[in-house]
């Protein structure tokens with residue numbers, strides 16, 4: 640049966656015609672799902688019994704059939720979620736003051752094998768559906784009892800490789816009748832999947848774009864991120880520049896510092912040139928190591944040194960703090976520890 644969270648309001652109204660249900664019923668159902676967080680049909684208190692029966696006979700309500708929660712010492716939480724076909728994905732909830740960010744997955748596994756990322760060690764299985772993306776938000780809101788204010792598509796998978804479902808999910812998440820999270824509070828992060836980046840130009844919403852850059856020459860980047868061989872730096876940077884010109888949204892360059900690999904002054908100089916050309920800001924990320932990966936993190940002093948090299952060239956730069964390391968929820972750690980966990 641189809642999942643109700645697969646539908647935008649317009650699409651649900653259309654589907655309801657097939658069941659001879661009036662359009663206003665779709666609006667009521669939407670309200671129960673997205674404003675009241677209903678996870679049972681029976682919780683939709685003002686809907687008549689016959690409608691609840693039609694809904695139960697024709698739709699699934701929830702995308703997950705099991706879940707496990709891991710709570711970090713720093714307050715972040717990781718959710719391991721079991722899908723109807725028994726595959727598993729992860730979402731990470733990161734509270735920080737007024738801001739409650741959810742890091743969302745978009746695929747089961749990933750095709751791109753980036754050298755600094757555990758998700759890349761898990762073979763690609765399939766794209767997540769619209770409902771499986773949207774329900775990460777609804778499930779975590781219910782579990783934490785807090786409203787998610789920001790969404791980052793930085794979990795498992797390359798969001799722009801699952802373009803259609805990610806975009807439809809954003810349309811629902813962004814809509815007034817849905818969770819109503821502003822496009823400016825939604826960030827799509829890409830490893831540099833050029834076909835998806837080009838399509839994103841035509842998505843008429845001001846979502847933020849973040850490029851996982853991590854290296855500043857093709858030779859170096861291809862070593863770390865094999866996708867660079869197919870879509871080299873020059874083309875990716877041009878696409879980011881086009882996105883900035885089209886949306887006026889400042890692009891963020893993510894840069895994980897790897898000891899002896901991309902942490903030298905020359906790297907900072909090249910990174911400054913790229914950031915300057917794009918009018919981009921830079922996030923410096925500590926590397927969160929785990930056994931299978933060959934790279935090593937830099938120490939705090941080296942991070943600060945690298946930051947100061949960028950600052951001296953007037954590049955807006957922030958050192959990002961790692962959250963959820965103790966529960967393997969930090970950047971690049973998703974899927975590092977899920978194999979073998981039964982839900």
Ligand code: SF4
Nearest residue numbers: 749753756759796830
């Ligand atoms: S960084 Fe993103 S694209 Fe690269 S392997 Fe990890 S999840 Fe896949």
